[in-house]
Amino acid sequence: MTAYGLPPVLALEPADPVELGPYRVAGRLGRGGMGTVYLGEGPSGPVAIKVINRHLAADPEFVARFRSEVAAARKVSRFCTAPVLDARLEGEPLWVVTEYVAGPDLARLLREQGPLTGSNLEALAVGVAAALTAIHGAGVVHRDLKPANVLLSPLGPRVIDFGIARALDAGRGQTVTGKILGTPEYMAPELVSDGRSGPPADVFAWGCVVAAAATGASPFASRTVPEALYRVVHDTPKLDVLDGDLRALAEAALAKDPGARPTAQELLSGLVGQKEAADTARVAGTVRLDLSGAAGPAVRADAGEEPAGRSRRPRRPYLVGGAVGGALLLAAAGALGVRALAGGPPETTDVLYRDDFAGDQSGWYNSGTKADAVHGYTGDGRYTIATDSAEDDRYAAAPVNAEAPEHAVVEVRADLAAGTPHSAWGGVFCEYRLDDDHYSYYVAEVRLDGRARIHKRTETAFTDLTADLPVPGFKKAGAVLRAECERSDGRVRVGFWVGDEMVADVVDTAGAKGKPKFGLAVRKWPGDGTDTRVNFDDFRIGRLP
Known part of the structure; x- marks a missing residue:
């Protein structure tokens, strides 16, 4: 798995919950000192659910702090954060639900891929500064900002776990378990010396995170905790790897005196300009990363002249093209290159195969000609596929006798006739087999509630290659x-x-060698008791040069 892959989802263990309130639990994303994080599916799609450890939930003081911090965190704007969506604050287990971010954390990327450079480093700095501006604006302090708490999503960096750390704080910087509150090489000097925690400590951590993103490690990284704490208090890091205003801002953020540090809003102003920084939502909405390694930087330079005598500030990150979600697409199978999402669908006059399903003898798999067939012709000019208790997803390959092309357009008219809105998917697939014995489907699909995505299906993995992207004006x-x-x-x-609206464009470098096949697919979320049914019409495959 590459550094650009989605976070691994581990199978549930016997003691793990399968439902939490209105959320179905699909797998484990990780464990920490505070609890276990699960991937869940809720009424509006995938979420991350942090379930608090039992021994903490039994502590009345912890519960009181937890409730207070969750209430504060829910006030934080969505700018470059994974917002708190829901929580259980009474009884057992206690849990908090945040938006699921489909991407690796910065620590993992640095560990597996190395430092960020150029526009990606600048975008990271801007995104985290925007997140801190939103967090501090709601009266919340993060207290544990570090690369592991910065996720790299299709829409730029997302800061997670803000504010919740205070629930562990028993005062003077110590947790209820007696451990240091925070990560030593990202802690501000005042946290080490007297336990003071406030927005300036988060700004100090921002400086550490930016330096780590540029070099691969915190400027105070050490072999032991005492050494790290000593260096935080006494060392002045060298930031030669940073340029211009970014270096100056990082140096100011790492000032030993908290009063000498800029605020998060001032960081943002220094990065994008005071006028631009006044609209944090707009800044956050334009931050994008391109970690594909195959595509060029997904940014354009900020227009306009710089004031005389001032170094040019970092280029402002923008999304190339007009469709949201295409600048960073993540896949566990391999690094992805991303193209600009421009123009309408490609035109082709070389039609390799066409079927209007007027009869039931054209060669598609047919379990029985009837409108409610699980997999077959309806008898009224359509082809239908449904899930059931035996299969959460089904595929039907087009019966093409000709040599399938390496470059093609697959088209169909789809009617998403039944299913749970956030769970029912239907679409088309392109199969490029890994070899003669192992399949590899690329499925372009839409959901009943108007979301679209591309995913990859192999015998061993199901990987979302894009986020679930909204389709303007979608009709089921x-x-x-x-x-x-x-x-x-x-x-x-x-x-x-979808229609004439391009929603995604990805490149998977994992490799595929077998003959191409094309066809239809339906899917539901595993465990959903309501089956998906999609009726298809006017299927065709066009050959492209």
């Missing part, structure tokens, strides 16, 4: 889906249109 009946699939030099590129 008669949606025209088009996937452009192209294999070249071991890479597979998939572009996806």
